[in-house]
Amino acid sequence: MTIAPLCPAPIMQHETVQMAHGAGGRLSQALMQRLFMPHLHNPFLDLLDDQAKLDLPPGRVAFTTDSYVVSPVFFPGGNIGELAVNGTVNDLAVGGARPIYLSAGFVIEEGFSLAELETIVKSMAEAARKAGVMIVAGDTKVVGKGQCDRIFINTSGIGVISEGLKLSCCNLQPGDSIILSGTVGDHGMAIMTSREGLSFQSRITSDCGALNGMTAAMLEAVPTIHAMRDPTRGGVAATLNELAVSSGVGIAINETAIPVKEDVRGACELLGIDPLHVANEGKLVVAVAPADASKVLEVMRSSEHGRDAVIIGTVVVDHPGMVVMNTAFGSRRIIDLPLGEQLPRIC
Amino acid sequence: MKYIDEYRDPQLARNILDEIRRKTTRHWTIMEICGGQTHSIIRNGIDQLLPDTIELVHGPGCPVCVTPLESIERALLIAARKEVIFTSFGDMLRVPGSSKDLFMVRSEGGDVRILFSPLDALQIARDNPSKEVVFFAVGFETTAPANAMAVWQAAREGIENFSVLVSQVMVPPAMRAILSSPENRVQGFLAAGHVCAVMGYEEYEPVAREFHVPIVPTGFEPVDLLAGILKTVEMLEEGRSEVVNRYGRVVSREGNRVAQEIIGKVFEVTDRQWRGIGLIPGSGLALRAAFADFDAEKKFQVTHICAAESPLCMSGSVLQGVLKPDGCPAFARECTPEHPLGATMVSSEGACAAYYNYNRNFVL
Numbered sequence: 001m002t003i004a005p006l007c008p009a010p011i012m013q014h015e016t017v018q019m020a021h022g023a024g025g026r027l028s029q030a031l032m033q034r035l036f037m038p039h040l041h042n043p044f045l046d047l048l049d050d051q052a053k054l055d056l057p058p059g060r061v062a063f064t065t066d067s068y069v070v071s072p073v074f075f076p077g078g079n080i081g082e083l084a085v086n087g088t089v090n091d092l093a094v095g096g097a098r099p100i101y102l103s104a105g106f107v108i109e110e111g112f113s114l115a116e117l118e119t120i121v122k123s124m125a126e127a128a129r130k131a132g133v134m135i136v137a138g139d140t141k142v143v144g145k146g147q148c149d150r151i152f153i154n155t156s157g158i159g160v161i162s163e164g165l166k167l168s169c170c171n172l173q174p175g176d177s178i179i180l181s182g183t184v185g186d187h188g189m190a191i192m193t194s195r196e197g198l199s200f201q202s203r204i205t206s207d208c209g210a211l212n213g214m215t216a217a218m219l220e221a222v223p224t225i226h227a228m229r230d231p232t233r234g235g236v237a238a239t240l241n242e243l244a245v246s247s248g249v250g251i252a253i254n255e256t257a258i259p260v261k262e263d264v265r266g267a268c269e270l271l272g273i274d275p276l277h278v279a280n281e282g283k284l285v286v287a288v289a290p291a292d293a294s295k296v297l298e299v300m301r302s303s304e305h306g307r308d309a310v311i312i313g314t315v316v317v318d319h320p321g322m323v324v325m326n327t328a329f330g331s332r333r334i335i336d337l338p339l340g341e342q343l344p345r346i347c
Numbered sequence: 348m349k350y351i352d353e354y355r356d357p358q359l360a361r362n363i364l365d366e367i368r369r370k371t372t373r374h375w376t377i378m379e380i381c382g383g384q385t386h387s388i389i390r391n392g393i394d395q396l397l398p399d400t401i402e403l404v405h406g407p408g409c410p411v412c413v414t415p416l417e418s419i420e421r422a423l424l425i426a427a428r429k430e431v432i433f434t435s436f437g438d439m440l441r442v443p444g445s446s447k448d449l450f451m452v453r454s455e456g457g458d459v460r461i462l463f464s465p466l467d468a469l470q471i472a473r474d475n476p477s478k479e480v481v482f483f484a485v486g487f488e489t490t491a492p493a494n495a496m497a498v499w500q501a502a503r504e505g506i507e508n509f510s511v512l513v514s515q516v517m518v519p520p521a522m523r524a525i526l527s528s529p530e531n532r533v534q535g536f537l538a539a540g541h542v543c544a545v546m547g548y549e550e551y552e553p554v555a556r557e558f559h560v561p562i563v564p565t566g567f568e569p570v571d572l573l574a575g576i577l578k579t580v581e582m583l584e585e586g587r588s589e590v591v592n593r594y595g596r597v598v599s600r601e602g603n604r605v606a607q608e609i610i611g612k613v614f615e616v617t618d619r620q621w622r623g624i625g626l627i628p629g630s631g632l633a634l635r636a637a638f639a640d641f642d643a644e645k646k647f648q649v650t651h652i653c654a655a656e657s658p659l660c661m662s663g664s665v666l667q668g669v670l671k672p673d674g675c676p677a678f679a680r681e682c683t684p685e686h687p688l689g690a691t692m693v694s695s696e697g698a699c700a701a702y703y704n705y706n707r708n709f710v711l
Contacts, residue, residue, distance in 0.1 A: 269348070329569060332395070333391075334705050
């Protein structure tokens with residue numbers, strides 16, 4: 001009599017994600033135990049309960065969610081996994097919160113490479129470790145070929161805001177200094193120049209990174225910071241417009257003060273795109289009373305994500321709800337919200 | 348950035364501005380032909396820096412703006428077909444037809460792709476032999492050589508599943524139309540630098556002589572534009588009507604002969620409708636009979652499609668320099684980039700969009 005070997009349903013029998021990996025059966029369990037848990041495990045996840053039961057330190061609770069659908073999934077300077085962790089960490093951090101817990105939901109297209117999935121999960125674990133947060137809940141769904149574009153990730157995050165902090169995009173006061181943490185457009189241009197169909201190459205890398213270390217240090221030094229935002233989609237232009245509208249003030253910025261990397265500037269020139277409209281994933285826009293600006297700058301410049309921090313403008317009473325740029329030539333122009341998709345120009 | 352920063356030097360710009368102020372003794376109206384120039388002028392606030400006596404009016408050189416509505420309607424019909432991969436420069440996707448744009452066709456399941464070169468469309472055709480690949484060949488003399496080359500290569504290789512929807516236009520006939528109009532106010536031209544890079548500026552010399560206007564091929568950076576304006580003002584003040592090149596690093600008198608040759612091989616001159624302006628005789632390019640197999644209008648039988656413009660839109664007057672965008676009653680009211688009535692509000696090179704984006708006048 002021959003004894004059939006126990007089937008361990010090893011996921012590596014497959015090189016790609018199968019529908020069964022998301023069906024809740026053996027393959028789902030194998031995926032969980034062999035691919036996700038080795039990288040993400042922590043006391044909350046290890047229990048394999050349907051929910052994480054969390055204790056929170058005192059303070060107001062900040063809660064946020066964001067879905068990541070970036071294409072390509074792997075780009076110069078990062079991948080969708082670390083983007084999903086850092087993006088949600090940053091959304092908490094800019095509200096003055098200390099990010100603590102994250103959840104992660106995966107929607108994976110049938111046929112996606114398991115090796116690539118593992119790389120993504122690994123970098124999520126690494127990003128979470130660097131940011132000092134734990135991924136305490138998760139979910140995986142597999143959809144048929146063509147029903148999503150390779151992999152989508154949703155992360156939600158919980159953080160706690162210390163007593164006394166009152167950051168809000170409604171808080172800008174005339175006279176405030178507007179500080180930008182570094183060069184604009186790195187992430188968006190890294191993505192755009194790595195997409196198929198563009199026949200030039202660049203060395204532009206994404207600025208994808210977690211800002212919570214820097215924001216914590218800034219708030220410790222100057223708890224009265226009026227507002228912070230991370231200028232992601234729509235770029236610095238969209239963020240400044242949102243701040244101006246929410247606070248009912250004008251913002252005046254100086255063209256010569258805006259830092260743009262040479263490669264990013266070149267790619268933007270070529271594609272006819274304004275760097276101020278291009279997404280960032282590791283940058284910060286700060287509004288602070290002018291008396292506190294130099295202190296905030298000093299703290300930012302000592303952080304790896306704020307080395308190039310600079311004052312780019314001021315909050316003004318004029319043109320409420322609008323952002324106006326003083327050009328290098330001494331003229332002025334409106335900096336508007338970008339309209340929909342960034343379209344390369346025709347000639 | 349080399350070849351860019353030198354032409355954005357604020358001190359150099361100020362020096363040229365001083366020179367323009369010194370040379371100007373009376374009011375002059377100068378038209379920049381190209382939408383790229385309009386964009387740069389408004390973006391850099393050059394119009395704010397010039398003396399009040401120099402008035403810049405904005406020309407018809409926005410390919411997206413002047414592509415006639417019926418071409419857009421034909422594109423929408425072709426792009427919606429199941430067997431078609433419709434490819435285009437990005438700017439065209441947002442241009443409204445009478446009921447939708449190419450983005451909406453894409454959202455309804457049409458395979459519409461943004462490309463940077465018509466030669467990429469040809470590659471898509473090679474890679475997808477079971478599909479019909481169509482490229483929307485719009486633009487001035489700048490896009491004509493690459494569009495011609497794509498058709499030429501398709502013919503040489505016998506790629507039967509490739510075709511182009513042509514709406515090519517040319518600058519000199521439009522200049523003649525503007526100058527012949529009884530409403531014309533234009534006294535001098537900044538010719539479009541990149542068009543001249545292809546075509547040279549020899550063909551502008553008869554226009555300058557015939558209509559007694561100075562014409563200056565001009566680049567796109569602030570210093571280029573100011574140098575072009577200075578030269579035009581100098582000639583106007585001296586009563587000269589010549590063609591003088593101020594974009595020497597790119598433009599020569601004879602232009603790019605190789606590019607002109609391929610245009611001539613594939614295209615022939617035809618009458619062409621300009622959106623907002625109307626029919627300008629001899630102002631367009633159409634595929635020669637030898638390349639009729641690559642004509643998407645014929646292949647998909649959409650030649651008969653006609654369309655009517657919004658009666659509110661005054662883009663024709665804007666494109667001819669008769670009306671400034673903010674002089675239109677619909678500007679920033681019924682007509683905005685989110686709800687454009689005409690293509691001049693859509694394209695990044697459209698004068699109305701440039702005014703809306705950078706200088707809505709009510710604040711600056």
